[in-house]
Amino acid sequence: MNQQTLILDLDDTLIHCSKYFIKSKNQFAEQMQDWFDFLSKDEILQKQLEIDVKNVDKHGLHSSLYPExxxxxxxxxxxKYGRALKKSEIELVRRVGQEVFELEVQPFPYVYDVLDSLQEDGHQLYLFTGGDKKNQRRKINQLGLDHYFVDRVFIHEHKNSTTLKKLLNRIECEKKSTWMVGNSLKTDVKPAIELGINAIHIPSEFEWSYNIIDLEIEPSGTFAELESLLQLPVYLRDYAFIHEAI
Structure with a gap:
């Protein structure tokens, strides 16, 4: 078996994430409509998205930014509409946002089987996730993912080419046998392609628009898109078979 270095994303690749935010945003929009009954849900959500993306681009993926x-x-x-700000309403809104980070997160149902298969096939597994350490560690520990990654966990509030390059320099891997696997075109696939390693895109059922971009760079390594993480072990076995035969 041709062993590979696999750098895996966490949120919406191994575990559910976006669906919790969608539920939270809908709750927020419904509350806002109680106060602004002339606003549509789409107007409210579009403004929140605009503010959220701007803050993430500037400050990174810290969990405090979403409630804010x-x-x-x-x-x-x-x-805009001359309504008095109320401290009680601000605290209610902030609480709606904070609750997302207190939920017991769920892994995708097949995650442990997939990780077991990847380990059994001899691949070296790394976790590269965006967010603040406290929140991301909470999820990793809650789901027992330390078993698979041990000290090979990298958490960054800014998840981009710069932080991925730091990881690659630290682990001293060969580009041709290294893969970034994740759901985000912006924070997983694009940085991998820019740095010349292989990339596997696994689209999420619920995708944050922040993650959706046009890829304007030609991959120098292998680039694949899989429908599900379940396909990853077989894909890598087939890849190894083909390349060992060449």
């Missing part, structure tokens, strides 16, 4: 984006959205519409 809800508060800033509330304040925006209050100022």
């Amino acid at each position: 984006s809800l508060v800033l959205t509330y304040k925006y519409f209050c100022v």
Whole structure:
């Protein structure tokens, strides 16, 4: 078996993430409509998305930014329509956002079987995830993923080519046998392609628009798109078979 170095994303690749935010945003929008009954849900969600993406681009993926984006959205519409800001409403909105980070997260149902297969096939597994350490560690520990990654966990609030390059330099891997696997074109696939390693895109059922971009760079390594993480072990076995035969 041709052993590979696999760098795996966490949120919406191994575990559910976006669906919790969708539920939270809908709850926020419904609350906002109680205060601004002339606003459509789409108007509210579009403004929240605009504020959220701007903050993430500037400050990274810290968990405090999401609740703050809800508060800033509330304040925006209050100022725009001359509604008095209320401390109780601000705290209610912030609480809606904070609850996302207190939920017991769920892995995709087949994750442990896939990770077991990848380990049995001899691949070296790394976890490269975006967010603040406290929140990401909470999820990793809760789901027992330390068993597979041990000290090979890398958490960055800015998940991009710069932080991926730091990881690659630290583990001293060969580009031709190294893969970035994740759901985000922006924070998983694009950095991998820019750095010349292989990339596997596994689209999420619920995708944050922040992650969706046009890839304007030609891969120098292998680039594949799989429908499910379940296909990953077989794909890598087939890849190894073909390349060992060449």
